[in-house]
Amino acid sequence: MPELPEVETTRRGVAPFLSGRTIETLVVREPRLRWPVDPAWSENLAGRRIQSVDRRAKYLLIDVDGAHLIWHLGMSGSLRVITDGRAPDKHDHIDLVVDTGHCLRFNDPRRFGFLLFTQAPLAKHPRLMGLGPEPLSEAFNGELLYRRSRGRRTSVKGFVMDSATVVGVGNIYASEALFLAGIHPRRPAGRISRARYAALADAIKTTLAAAIEQGGTTLRDFSDSDGRPGYFSQSLSVYDRAATPCPHCASLIRREVIAQRATYFCPRCQR
DNA sequence: AGACAGACCTGTGAGC
DNA sequence: TGCTCACAGGTCTGTC
Incomplete structure (x- = not known):
């Protein structure tokens, strides 16, 4: 589904449930996304506070106390907030669980999406370098x-x-x-x-x-x-x-x- | 540098 | 009903 409008809509939809919350765990049911997800990230993420949920291009950027999660939905990915503790469905590969008990759940049948965790500055991240301007910014004309x-x-x-x-x-x-x-x-x-x-x-x-x-x-x-x-x-x-x-x-x-x-x-x- | 083909993976719908 | 095929919203990598 995701083109830029869908990613931006996702960002606006999930941000209120995440901003200011503290991460408890990252549950990885299927690490084989476009690039492998390392379940060990969970230990590093636990206890970090989510400062902001931003977007650059089609990447969702979650600032967790200066480190970052970079989430891409690929061709068939979607994110939604689970508040009722329901069991995961098919292709629900990852949960980011926060201290309210809610979680951000990633579903992606084709697994073209990915999640990256980085403690380096985002400006130097290879996925984000070399990108052109945002289409809705004044820099684009x-x-x-x-x-x-x-x-x-x-x-x-x-x-x-x-x-x-x-x-x-x-x-x-x-x-x-x-x-x-x-x-x-x-x-x-x-x-x-x-x-x-x-x-x-x-x-x-x-x-x-x-x-x-x-x-x-x-x-x-x-x-x-x-x-x-x-x-x-x-x-x-x-x-x-x-x-x-x-x-x-x-x-x-x-x-x-x-x-x-x-x-x-x-x-x-x-x- | 720039242009293109191929790759990743699963689901769906059309046609037989 | 069940098979096979074409096609699907993205982006990276390799080759010329």
Whole structure:
């Protein structure tokens, strides 16, 4: 599920249950995530106080007295707060138990997600170095896209999905933002004007901000929630809408593989 | 440096 | 019902 809006929604949902709490244990039922989880971290974590729950790109960052947990949801991961002590389900790989008796429970069928523990400064962490700006920050704008794209021959879709360009633009929102900006996803990144990149930066911000807002309404209850909500599909213009009419011109939406991923666009509105 | 293919792993839905 | 296949929201690594 997780693109940036889902990760941010998760952060907002779980932070109130964690901030200020003291960690009791880390329960590792399945250490084989993308990178192995070391159950011995539990001893080091026990007694540490959770100072904050932040996000950088699609990484959740939990500050535990100066050390850090870095949590990534991968393709199929989710986090929720368990307050009723219920037994874990299938694929509930990890619990972070705090002193209220609640726990943050990680479920991930595909195990592409990961949890890292580090006592080194986050700024030097290899997973976080080299990341581009946050899409909703002022540092991200059309001028940045324009400058970084000069000489690049890769598709604009691949370019905006590259975390060195800007973080948090995943496959769904890349298609959506390019549609909103009227740019063909296969167009070479280096051959797009300043003005069009200004429109694309705006479209990325608009699309992500709207999705976060919806996440806030559809995913509000992060404790004990059972069902995972659908994917805001009602508000998507082109993603997963192949062969249905474009909302602007009624041409049929196309699906093609671009930048090695399924890509949806209107062949008439996007040039 | 930049571009691409392949890798990780399980679940789901389509088609037979 | 049960098999096989294609495909799925991310990102790292290796190779040219």
